[in-house]
Amino acid sequence: MDSLTNLTKELGQTLQKRGYMLALAESCTGGMASATITDIAGSSAWFDRGFVTYSNAAKQDMLEVSAATLEKYGAVSEEAAQEMAVGALKHSLAYITGSITGIAGPTGGSATKPVGMVCFAWATEDGRSITSTEYFTGNRQEIRQQAVVKLITGLLDALKN
Numbered sequence: 602m603d604s605l606t607n608l609t610k611e612l613g614q615t616l617q618k619r620g621y622m623l624a625l626a627e628s629c630t631g632g633m634a635s636a637t638i639t640d641i642a643g644s645s646a647w648f649d650r651g652f653v654t655y656s657n658a659a660k661q662d663m664l665e666v667s668a669a670t671l672e673k674y675g676a677v678s679e680e681a682a683q684e685m686a687v688g689a690l691k692h693s694l695a696y697i698t699g700s701i702t703g704i705a706g707p708t709g710g711s712a713t714k715p716v717g718m719v720c721f722a723w724a725t726e727d728g729r730s731i732t733s734t735e736y737f738t739g740n741r742q743e744i745r746q747q748a749v750v751k752l753i754t755g756l757l758d759a760l761k762n
Contacts, residue, residue, distance in 0.1 A: 605746075608753045609637055615760050616647035616697075623756070624693035625651040626664055626685040626700040628676065629719060634701065634749045649694045654685065664688025677702050677714050679732035682722035686730065696726045697759060699752045705744045719748045723759045731759060 616623055625635050635651030638644050652663050657676055660666040666684040674680040685700035703719030710716035717737040724730040733755065737747040 605750055609641055612753055612757055613641055613644055613647050621696035622649040622694050623647055624649045624689045624695035624698045626689040627653050628655055628702040629705045630701050630745050630748050633745055634752050637749055652689055677704055677718060677720055679720045679734055682720040683730060683732050686722035686724035690724050699723045699756050701748050701752055703748060705741045707741060717744050721752060721755055723755050
């Protein structure tokens with residue numbers, strides 16, 4: 602069993618013990634994190650839903666990310682990730698949410714936002730939130746996989762605090 606599966610099972614056990622539900626908002630991973638979770642039998646006991654909001658319009662329509670945030674900071678920003686996580690919280694039955702938005706490549710990067718830059722946010726029903734930006738290396742698949750590991754690890758860390 603690989604380490605991501607083990608991490609995901611640990612997340613599920615932690616959520617289940619506390620009676621919490623989880624929702625995710627994903628952009629560059631295109632549902633990969635949600636798929637990782639739903640690969641775990643019984644995950645419906647602790648996973649409510651996942652939002653795949655690849656376009657800016659989807660981020661606005663489904664998660665209420667503001668046009669002003671997208672204009673000022675861009676879709677790949679901690680500000681957008683935070684609004685995605687909060688929007689997922691608002692539009693789900695979750696106690697905790699996580700979001701991912703980034704540039705998986707091989708194209709789309711810039712000097713200020715290179716390929717491999719991924720922004721994350723985690724939000725809880727009691728108002729706590731955390732954001733982070735990571736710079737991953739590798740091909741598109743490797744960057745997306747690293748982002749999923751970071752998201753799951755971040756959820757576990759948030760639940761421990």
